[in-house]
Amino acid sequence: MPTKVLVQTTINSEPVEFLCEPRQSLLEVLRETLGLTGAKEACNNGNCGACSVILDGVLVNACLVLAVEADGKTVTTIEGIAPRESLHPLQDEFLKQAALQCGICTPGFVVAAKALLDRNLQPTELEVRRWLAGNLCRCTGYDKIVRAVLAAAARMTPQ
């Protein structure tokens, strides 16, 4: 009996096929099989959000999705956030606002923030903080992260 399953997905707008064991999480496959190491393994149990990806338009922890569950679905990772040759406003504001120090939580925060701005380009500060409650940062104290998200939202809002 074969132990591996063939999974067909679209990752960052590209068709991707891979083999995996059912027990492998999407996080593990992204990092170990596909070389997409932007999503980070920190807690591996759904608490920290460092592995955040967008699955069929929904923000999720990749550590709590089995890779086999991604079959037929679209995945957006941090590697797919930036348009072609430039930075996404979120990435640019994270840099401008110094919203990162060690950076390990940052891909998760950027993906999570993008998922918020995809549905609401004018969140209040409270809405930003609530939405990002599942993303933990040990370094920054969150304030600059929140400012960066609000600044990016302002830039992205059509005037």
Place this chain on the structure above:
Amino acid sequence: MQAFDYIKAASEAEVIALLSKDGEQVRILSGGTDLLVQLREGRRTAKLLVDIKAVPEANELAYDPIEGLRVGAAVPCCRMCDDSTIASLYPGLVEAVALIGGTQIQGRASLGGNLCNASPAADSIPALIVHRATCIIAGPGGRREVAVEDFCAAPGQTILQPGEFLVSLRLAPPAPRFGAAYLRFIPRNEMDIAVAGAGASVTLNESRTTFVSACIALAAVAPTPLFVPEAGETLTGRTVSAEAIAEAARIAQAASRPISDMRGTAAQRKHLSAVLTRRALEKAIERARA
């Protein structure tokens, strides 16, 4: 994590057939936000995961003014919270569902899974109890219905028999002058597990001055979510007043039997039982009067 097989079931019959094969070692996968962590930590084992996210009735989220609300066991929290009709008709349930984890968890975790995980501190279960929800269970013997307050048997254990799985939850349409609320106490602002929680629902008379009925259930103060019928019954026919509410809160508190653990002491939880019951009742009354 140990190796397991994975099958995405297409039908209820397929799920039952698969569950009947190897009892404990076949587990239902819905959102996976509890199960995958438990498998990884060795707290549960499995040889086969049966994904029910493609079983039609388990994924149905529908409201009908006569039939009420049908929430398939695999419907993720985010679908419920994003449904403005359901959020406006059942605010006391949706606010409980919205407390489960954070945004990423909400994208996968299901109400059915929260119930089947049977944590004493589950936030959705007291809310389901005070909405008098019914569990629709399917198994080799056919279907059966269980009142949600009877579903959890012990911490982490349900009354599901071998071969059975939870298909869907049913709630009646909200009656006129019905209101419900759920509140919990956590040390932080988000994400925590409840130290104590209280769900309350009331139905008021036409002048909105008297309780026709009331229902109270508590989280994290007993081995299972705690339905306290006597707390609600004490309000039947009484004038809505601070004294009546305080009496119900006292009865709920007396029924609570919390333990001390890393999240709080038994004494604190006893205290919170009364405070949260009072506040949940006040919020439910406000909604019933709106």
